[in-house]
Amino acid sequence: MSTQLLTYLFVGITFALYIGIAFWSKAKDTGDFYVAGKGVHPVANGMATAADWMSAASFISIAGIIAFSGRDGSVYLMGWTGGYVLLALLLAPYLRKFGKYTVPEFIGTRYYSDVARIVAVLCLIFISFTYIAGQMRGVGIVFSRFLEVDINLGVIIGMVIVFFYAVMGGMKGITYTQVAQYCVLIFAYLVPAIFISILVTGNPVPQLGFGDTVVGGSEYLLDKLDRITTELGFVPYTENTKSTLDVFCITAALMFGTAGLPHVIVRFFTVPKVRDARKSVGYALVFIALLFTTAPAVGAFARVNLTDSLQDTKYVEAPEWFKNWEQIGLVAWQDKNNDGAIQYSVGNAFEGVKINFSDEIGVHGERVVSNEQNLSNKNELYIDRDIMVLANPEIASLPGWVFALVAAGALAAALSTAAGLLLVISSSISHDLMKKTFRPNISEKQELLYARMAATAAVIIAGYFGINPPGFVAQVVALAFGLAASTIFPALLMGIFYKAANKEGVIAGMLAGLTITLSYIVYFKFYAPDLNNASHWFLGISPEGFGVIGMLANLLIIITATKYFPKPPSEVYKMIDEIRQP
């Protein structure tokens, strides 16, 4: 069977599975819709959380980022896993004990204030939409590369599938499809990783192969990487280039941001007991760690394979995969020294950020790039780092079914995250805005209808952004984490651990966190991108790490406000005592 046909088959089967689960687990009431009736087994919830958490970006991009940035990529590995320790120890069990449906609902009740709840809803919607646009785009890219359908059609197919199980099944439908999606995505990630680990190091466990010697020699993989990166003029693979303070702040912003992401937090509202909530975070991290400890190994293998198979290879003899991706426009080569061979080294091969191809074919058969060549360096190669995971099976010449599997896995990763985000958006609108603020008299049936309508609207808006992506999807991810770290995380933390925290403090704190983080990121990413480098940053902290400063400001305001404003009423004290007991 051809690879193309296999890909259709794999993707078709997994989609049929997701829709089947949606019919089987239709939500009957708001409890089902918001928190799956609080009846999810902790292991199942762990898998669902892992799928929810690991997006198209984790599946496709992380290994590529690490392959090209080496040691600097560590911030993502630690940052996107360490937050689960905070969730388990500081938030999940207490929020589960609170026993309601949404994150803004907790903030509104704990801080006895509708304003606090609405500010939390605003933060939540902003964070979640930022994220979801990227997921829909990911769906479109996978469809266009693997199934050769138009990107826009791909986005629409993705929307229809998500519509089915998110709008009908609510949290219940999402949970069980996410369990299935986790299985698909982790299998799709590990199979090629194991194959490649055996090819490169002879060790079937990628996590160990990472520290093993390369096949046919006694040199360690990482030593070889340091050697070849140095030879090509890069900083050695295992060394830092960023300042320690910046690395510290980015890691912290990602960790605290993870712990403050609403779509992750609500997953722990779905388990039966407080004990289950604690355990479930542990399972979630096990399932996540399976991918996150494989990713740096995959990145290292990919960098070695890439260099070995391309460096000083004549373009006419370049491997098939190279030309396939060149056709899609995600790799480009231009001969600078007229030797007909590919030379890869430090620096950008071309001027400008986006690569544009002309229709011409060069003397060696390559696609001609219309960007100016950057003659200040010898690098002749442009590679989009997002292709590393997708191209890995081809680079290592693995069989076609592995390739098909990776396509199904990438789609599972994108769809599961999109669905989780849609759910928190729709429940914050129907529950926190309608039921709790503007229309307290609606019946449960009407509330469920509002929830489904909000989910439908959110699917359509997400699809719109997928088809017309704002040019800054990658940048706004930093924003989503920064905002979660500087608004929602401190509000929840202080709400549980600091009884005296009052509504004035938390409202001012969230708004200050929001303003500080937002303006810093907008200034450097959108307003003055030319100044976006360490010499202009405040204390050398990059926009990705600035959420930490916003968070500190928020905490400081909450603490100071206890001196100037009245204490919370006695019911709040009672409620806090209540949630502190399992």
Added chain:
Amino acid sequence: MTESNYWRENLRIISLLLATWFIVSFGFGILLSDFLDQFKFGGFKLGFWFAQQGSIFFFVILIFVYVHLLNKLDDKYKKNKQ
């Protein structure tokens, strides 16, 4: 006041585990990682290993230690009614 004793012990467990969390990630993976790089096991420099793999293994262990300690604490104060 068994209630506040329960809470105090809980806070002690949390602080202990968060200190470990900080040491393995921000400590070994970032602040001390260049220093730790002089030690090697297998093909890994120790600081690099903590930054890219080791810290994640510790995170998983920390959560399960927390689950275990808190379950014991709940039993001690008979808080496993629900």
